[in-house]
Each structure stands twice: as C-alpha cells, then as structure tokens.
Amino acid sequence: MAAVAVPPLSAWLVAARSSTQAECGGADEHHHHHHQQQHQCCVGGGSSTVMFGPRRRRFLGGGARRRGAARSGMAMAVALQPERRTVEKKPDVKQRRVVITGMGVVTPLGHDPDVFYNNLLDGVSGISEIERFDCSTFPTRIAGEIKSFSTDGWVAPKLARRMDKFMLYLITAGKKALEHGGLTEELRNELDKTRCGVLIGSAMGGMKVFNDAIEALRVSYKKMNPFCVPFATTNMGSAILAMDLGWMGPNYSISTACATSNFCILNAANHIRRGEADVMLCGGSDAPLIPIGLGGFVACRALSQRNSDPTKASRPWDVDRDGFVMGEGAGVLVLEELEHAKQRGAKIYAEFLGGSFTCDAYHMTEPHPEGRGIILCIEKALADSGVAREEINYVNAHATSTQSGDLKEYEAIVRCFGQNPQLRVNSTKSMTGHLIGAAGGIEAVAAIQAIRTGWVHPNLNLENPEKIVDVGVLVGSQKERCKVNVALSNSFGFGGHNSSILFAPFK
Secondary structure, X not given: OOOOOOOOHHHHHHHHHHHHHHHOOOOOHHHHHHHHHHEEEEOOOOEEEEEEOOEEEEEEOOOOOOOOHHHHOXXXXXXXXXXXXXXXXXXXXXXXXXEEEEEEEEEOOEOOHXXXXXXXXXXXXXXXXXXXXXXXXXXXXXXXXXXXXOOOOOOXXXXXXXXXXXXXXXXXXXXXXXXXXXXXXXXXXXXXXXXXXXXXXXXXXXXXXXXXXXXXXXXXXXXXXXXXXXXXXXXXXXXXXXXXXOOOOOEOOOOOHHHHHHHHHHHHHHHHXXXXXXXXXXXXXXXXXXXXXXXXXXXXXXXXOOOOOHHHOOOOOEOOOOOEOEEOEEEEEEEXXXXXXXXXXXXXXXXXXXXXXXXXXXXXXXXXXXXXXXXXXXXXXXXXXXXXXXXXXXXXXXXXXXXXXXXXXHHHHHHHHOOOOOOEEEOOHHHHOEOHHHHHHHHHHHHHHHHHHOEEOOOOOOOOEXXXXXXXXXXXXXXXXXXXXXXXXXXXXXXXXXXEXXXXXXX
8 A cells, every 4th residue: 555645743633533433423421522532642653553442553664554443333444654844954063163162170280271281291200109199018119199189169169078089170170171162150151051061081980989989888878978889880970960051951971991081072073063063172181090999900010110210101102111100180172162262252262173983892901003093093084174194284192101002003104104204203101101091182282282392292211112112203202393283182992992082273
C-alpha cells in the first residue's frame, strides 16, 4: 500500500478520536467516557503501536497494515511519518571565528599567565621535592608541586574546606581567566547567560576526596563526607563554576587522560563555531599529588627517579631521561566568538583556528610504533583549520620525558613539518612537569603567550640529545625570538588519545 501523507499529530489524534467515537456510537455517556480513557497512542521510530482499549494495531514502515479493520469498523489507514517541515539551514560553522580573550593558570611556576610565561622564558624549573606528605618510602619523591596557593576571593570559604584541590584549582583558574579577559561581574550580568558555557575537564578528578571517603568507610559509612561522591566526579568543577556564574550554556567535562584539556578546548570552540554559544571557559585541572596518585604512577613505572637533582629530572629528548615528573594545577582559556568580543571591546590575544582528535587503537600506555595516530591527528587538525603544513612554525610538543613517547612525537612532527626551516619545537613539561589533565591547558597558554610576546621558551635539560633529533629544530637552553605564524599544541593520553589544536595571531 502506498504511504499516505500525514497531517500534524494533533490532527491525527482528532481523527483517531472521531473514529473510535463512530465505532462506539450507540454507547451511553459513561461508556463513551470510559472508552476515551482507554484510548492510547504510542508513536515509535520505524514502527508504531496504536492502542484502542484492549485492541492493538501495528503499523510498520511507510505503509499501514490493517488486519481486522473491517471487523472493528475502524477506517484508519495513515502511516505514522514525521510532518514535512522546511528546516532553515544552519550557517556555515567556518563563518563564526573563535578568539582567545582571557587566560587563567594555577601552576608550579605561578598563578598569573604573565608570571608563568616569564618564568618559562627564564628557564625556571618548578620541579622540587614533595613536601605535602611523607614519601620517603617511594622511589620517586619529586614533582611539580604547588607550594603556595590561596582561594581567598575566588572560592567561598565553606566550599574551599570541603572541595578537592582539582576543583579549587579549576574554579580559581577559571575566575582568573574571566578577570584577565575583562569580564567583570558587571559586564557578565549583561551577557546572555544561556549562551555562556563551561567545559573544563580533569583526568583524575577528586582523588583526595574519594580516598578520604574510603578511609572513613573503614570506620563506618556514617563517617563519610556527604559530598564525597559529587566532589569526586570530574564534571562537578565545571558545574559548580557555572552555578557560581549563572552560566546556562554547554556544561560538562571530558576525561581523556593527559589529552583532556585539548579535547575540552576544541569541543568548546566547536560549540561557538556551531552557533551554540558565544563565550566558553575551557581547559583542564588536576591535583594528583597524594600518596595514591604518586603510588599509582610509580606502579606504572612511568616516573623519573632522579630525586637527588629535581630540576634536572624532566628532560624531553635527552638521552638520560628516565620518565616523566608529575605536576599539578589548572589552565583555562576564555574562548569567545569574534563579533561578540569586538562588541564588548575585548582584548584579543590570539585566534583559535581548529584542531582534531584521533586514537592510536594500539596500546594503553605506549604510542603506535609508526606514530600513525599522531600523524593522522596533525593532518586532520590542519584540514579542520584550513592551514597548510608550511604555515606551522611553532610546535608546543606533548614531550613528557619518556623513552618512546618523545621520539615518536618528534618523528611525526618532522614528517609533517620538517620542510619548514623556521620550525621551532619545545616542551613546557621540561619546567612544569606533567600536569596530567591540565597539561594541555597551561601549554595552550604557553603557545598563546609565544604568539603575543614573539618569544618561545627554552627546552630545559636538553644536554645530550638523542641522535635522531635535529637540534636545529628544537629550541635550545635559552629563549629564542620567534614570530609565530601558526602554533600547534599537541597532547596525548593513556589509551592512545591524540589531540592537536592550532592558534594564530589575530588578524
């Protein structure tokens, strides 16, 4: 049977009601009312069930099967198809440009984007002995530990006492980014808060809160912190910050291990590009420096054990590297739609061009031996951004100071951009350590600051480079002048998660 064009659902229900009334025409008022109560309609996707009292008819696909229709007296043969409406085409996502109008950091090298970057340019190391807890029995006793941090003026004291540090770092960096972007409370009250969102992720979440809950449970569940579940989840930092700001736009977290921040930044940008938001706070935060965090990475055999000389421990691409150094903190960007930023007279620090994600689909902790996932990720990021390979002249590498990871990324970078004689590559982790889910956030700030200042920071501890490494590509032991044309920032995570994002001077 040919499909019959169907009117709106309201008209369909009227027709169905009329049909049932006709069928029960001789019934008294009480029976008629009872029959109407039994009338039900269940509309599905590919098949639908229409129920009239105890009877059922099933309509499949575009045609109607009306078994027993003559016996029931029903004269209904409509196919349940969605109403044909004219849908307005969304504007091309490329028409909406995304710019960076604010930056916020909490790091071992400072809690202000300029202080942080000046320390990087000066080659200052944030790696030191861990003081927060007794780690004398651990083979690794060093980290990029934040020695001084205050939430005063940023987080309500009552919340500050209860929250995990990853949330405190996140909220503080987020609010500092707003302040850095000139988004004062007065100005924020003028924004359309339904078009402002928060997408700040975490790899590890509230480890301390969860660990404390386990310890309390050893005594009794009654001793457990009632906030232990919500304050342990990775999404709650973004949620609490949005509650504080009243921002009702896109709000969630992404957790892709050490690639977390880049995933959040690109997804946040895409919300703006697609017209779903005008302002997004995005980045990552982690606070894994507690015994279970340190012990877990020690068990993975991933950490450096150069305890006697902490500042020399993180040494990407150096022959004597022996693993990465853990760090902690948060990095947050304010992304804004270009016209929205111009309208409020915002200072624009750089433009976000695009990015990409891929998966190695190879191993939990080791990169693909041929670097396929990394190369594919970079190529897709270039395509998404509309950028040619030769336009890239600065790469902030993921380079964590691990044996295989550093080299596979280097090989992929050279394969993609090796023809550019102006290419400069460095690793922020040589000075900050590895901030896990927050790494991409602070490294995005480093890339943007390189664009702003015209200086790229040194590679610390690159004293004996691997033979396959061209030292002409890597930044040396001192900062270097570099007029950045397009900057690429890589972040890769356990599980084979690859991410590349691109920034450029705003023109």
